[in-house]
Every structure is written in C-alpha cells, then in structure tokens.
Amino acid sequence: MASIGNAVGRARMARNLTQTELARRAGISRQALGAIESGVYHPGVAIAIRLARELGESVEELFGESGDEPSIVVGAGWFQNEPARRIGPQSRVALARVRGKVVAVPQPAAHLTLAPAAGVLQRAKRSGADIATFQSFNEIDSTILMAGCDPAVAILTDWLARRRSPVHAVALPCSSRAALQALVNEHAHVAGVHLRDQKSGEYNLAPIRRALGRRRSLVVNFARWELGLAAAPGNPLAIRSFADLGRPGLRIVNREDGSGARLALDEALGMLGIQRDRVKGYDLEVGGHLEVAAAIAAGMADAGVTIRLGADAYGLHFIPHQDERYDLVIIEQEAESAPIKAMLDALNSRRFAREISQLCAYDTSQMGQVVSI
Template sequence: MTADISYTTEDIAKLLKISKLTVYDLIKKGDLPAYRVGKQMRVDASDLEAYKARAKSGMVSTSRTDSLEMAPSIPSPGAAPTPKRALVITGQDISLDILAKHIERKVPQSRPLRSYAGSLDSLIAMYRGETDIVSTHLLDGDTGEYNIPYVRKILIGSSYVVINLLSRSAGLYVQQGNPKKLQGWSDLQQKGLRLINREKGAGARVLLDEQLRLHGISYRDMIGYEQEESNHMGVAGKVAIGEGDFGVGIEKAAYMVGGVDFIPLIQERVDLVMLKKPENQEWLKGVVDVLRSEAFHNELRPIQGYDLSQTGRILFET
C-alpha cells in the first residue's frame, strides 16, 4: 500500500528527474515533508504524491535541477524573481550550523542547507557533486597531517580550496574516575576493553583506527568495536552510563553530557573544503569573509574547547 512506501532523497531525485540538492531544498522549504531514519532522510509516498499534485496546480515555488531556486513570484510591474542557490554544508559540528546562519545573512543569493555526515563520507559526497561545503577532520597517521592528504586523494582532478574552520581537543571518553587507568593510545592494548565506536567514515573513527594501526593494536581484542553511535554525544553518553569503558571524541561533548571524564590526546584540525568553479566564486568569497569576521568568531568563542587562532586561514589551494 502507498501508505507503507517511503523514498530516500536519491529515489526522489530519480523519480522527479531533479538533483539531490533540489530535493534537499524542497525539504528545507517545507514543500516536501521528510523525516530521518538513522542517517537517511525519507519521504512517504503519500507526501510525494501530495507535492506533485500541488506542483501541477502551481501551489509550490519553482525549483530547478541546477540547484537554483526561484523565489515565489509577487506580482509587481517590471520586477523579476531573485535567484537563490542552495548551498549544502556537510558535517556534524555545531559550528557549521552557526556558519550556515551567517552565510544566509552575508550571502543573500544563497540558501544554506545542512547535511549531517562524517568527514570521509562528506568528501566522497563532494566528489560526487552532492555538496558544496565540506567539513573534515581526518588524521593521516603516516604524516601526522590533517585532512589535506585525504582531500588530494579523493578530489582528484578538481580545483579546490582548504580553509581552517577551527581546532579542537580530541581524545578518550572514560568513565568517571577512569577505572581502567587509560592515559594514552598505547593503553588501548588492555584485553577486554569495551568500546563505544563511531560509524565508518567519521573523523573520530578514522582517528581511532589510525592510532590502533600505529600502535600495533588489534581491534579484535576489544569488545564492541562494531557498536556504533552517529555523534560524539552518543558515544560520551554511552560511556557515562557504563555501557562502555571508553570512546573517542571531542572535549566539548564530554562537558555537554556530564558524568564522563575526558583524556585529551590530540589537537585536531577541522577544515572546510570548497570547490573552485566559476559559478562558485561569488558565494565562496562570501564564505571566506564570514570565516574571518568578528561576528562569527564572537559566536564561537564561548564554546568549550574551540581554538580559533587559524580560523579563516587558507591552508591549501589548487
């Protein structure tokens, strides 16, 4: 029955013959009701049919497959609709929600949309043309460098810029009092440790896997390596209530959750990646202006664990 059928954003894009960015825009505007199941957005078949009926009757604003939306027209002699471009910002940190708000003010011809995905998945989405601004914090264990080695491998053939968003302290969540006496990555070789892990593609998952590799520790000696949470607070929360001995994440989540201790082990760099295309130049400059603005910095400064000393600095550019 139709009531039992639902579609992913990919399904909707194929059915309506539009881009995924346009689908996200329809959801953002409220034209297409959607809900989240795990990491996926889904749309019920009945809501899709209702949208199509409204579109046929001219009751919804026009969307174009190149991700430009036309604002609902207001009859006015000589007035033309103002085009707005959907900008998909991918990543999970709260700083990206704040960034989206500032972009909406600073770059009036854009409509920021948020997509919540891990660092590696976000870069792959950019390679596929599914996102405009990617947040990433991926450690390359062999070089000790963050992000750029991954960007260079994944965005082959693309022209892009890597600019710093912030730095933050990452390490281990442990139960209060640290009963397992975990002080560094090498301590993870203890047999029988219970882990609360992040999902594949998340920066924290890559950080853990790289440290295990560098220290010659097998994940098979841990309990719960396959037990995944989709965000830092989920990991910290599970450790706090005793479901795990440790997890990997950022300092801010430990303060927000409470009831868990945090062992800082590394200062990780969170960067933004944006493709350099002729059609991107105007909004890209606006994003850089936001990153360097005092207003944006003032909103981030009170957040526990953020280092803004390099925010807005271009780190790599092709």
C-alpha cells in the same frame, strides 16, 4: 573600507612588492589593485583569496572586520528549571526580553529536536527524486549543504539567521571521507575534513587530492580542536590513554570507517599492538562526535573517541590525544556563489571566530585562512 585597503598596501610593502608585481601574481589589473588599496573597491572572494595567498596572510587579516565589538555582560533574570548542581559557569543560555526585563534560560549543549525540512519525498527514482516542497527556488538557491562531522554547523546557521542573511546552512552529518565523496558527487557545497596522513603527519591535503583528482578546490581552515577519549563523569574506570582500551570488559563506542576519529583510533591501536578484536565494542558504530558522547552518557559504553566539544556537551571526562585541523573544502567554481560567499564572510568575521571559540572550545586563530588553492 579604507582600513582594508591600508592592510593590503602595508602587507604588500612589507614584502617589497610593487603594485604591478602583486597584481600580476594575483591575476588582476594594477588598476584594480590600486582601487582595492585606496578603499574604492572591495574584491570578491576569489580575488581576496588570491591576494591573501600571495601576501602570506589570512583573508581575515586583510579583509576582516576591524570594528567587531567584544562580548558584553548583561544582568538578567534567571529561570532555572533544572537542579542547581547541573548548572554552572559557562553553561549555555537563551536570552529574551520579557515585559521589559532581560531573562536568561538555561539551554542544553546538545539535545534531540525535530529538524525543520524543505519538503517531503514523493517518489524516489534511479537517479533522482520527486519532492513536494513549500520553498521557492530562491530559498532553495540560498541553501548551503555542508557535509562533515562538525556540530558547529548549528552555530553557523544561527549566525546567518541573526544577520538576516537569506542563506541557510544545512548539515549533512557524515565522516570526512563520505563528505569528500558527497562533494565529488555534487551532493554538497562544502566538505569538512579532519584526516591525518600517517606518512607525513599533515592534515587533509593528501586525502583531498586523492578524492578530488584534477578538480580545482579551495581549502579553508575552520578551526583546530582536541581529539581524545571521552569517559564517564569522574572517570570511574581510571582510563588514561588508548592503551587502556585493551582491558578486559572495558567497552567502547566507535565511529564509522572513513572518519577522522576512527582513523586516530586505528592508528593508536596499531602503534600499541592491540588487536581490534580485543577491544570490546569496536564494532559498535555511531555517526558523529556528539553521538559518541551521548552513548557514553547513556551507559552504552565506557569510552570513545570524540572531540572535546562532545565530551563537554554531555559532562564527560576528557583525555586529550592530539590536536587536529578541521578544514572546509570547496570546489573552486562555486566560490563566488551566494551561499559560499556568505559562509566565507562568516569565517572572516572575528566576532564569529570568537563565538565559535567560546562556545565550542575550538582554536579559531586561523579560521578563514586559505590552506590550499
């Protein structure tokens, strides 16, 4: 705790701020700030975010864990039930101890599974529904609904479970625009967004303001990732850029309107002067980055816009197009709720950031940093 207070104090003095001035800017008492700097008091999420904003630091830098251990290398028995050519360095594995020995089992990067459920629909009504559930209200209250298109929600769910957190993250797969609408309609706690404003080139803030209106929100960075074109392994059609999508006979798979991938495609086609009706498969829509990659891997299309994670998960060729910022939007009044605090705690863990970076090839150097408040 003292190291956290030292970080706050050092950042304050580096900016030539007195305790009184910083406390006033952050909307807390000077005594509270003194307690934070002395290590006696650990602030809540909202206060931590305000202090980080005033000091020009990320929440992670001020309040993150300092004793995170790096990943370690362990020797393990190797169970391989697939051809060796399909398993290589950086392949994902599950680890367990069997009869005293650690065993590693190859795991697919993405695959179809039977999803767990909280209940079953009994009757749908005009403005609600009756659900039969075995969950308690405590379990329902500990669930965080995250709307967006990032497949890494599965890793967050695993992270929380491994730390025996009562909070469980549930993904609501949808486009960035639909995620913002779910937040406005009070159907989700968090909206994940990667929408580039064509006029300014800035990511997310303008679309968020348009969608939320006067609602106060927190915008927190999750990661940066590469968006580009995925093609069949080995790139047999020699696809090099969006300009190739106008070739006769080349088929694409598309994302739905309102997604960041669709926006990037439309912007690129517009700049190249390629009419949409010239692109075969433009109307073939799927609902996520992994779905785009799966369609290409299955031979349904020759190319599609997705993130590098999607291409890597299915062993596809990837042509980078642009670096994007993926942010999480939270209605401010929810910031102190247990599910949101658990998520923000994860985002401010260096160990979690390293895990996401390694498993997803994301840039997590700004994970947890407040983009806007």
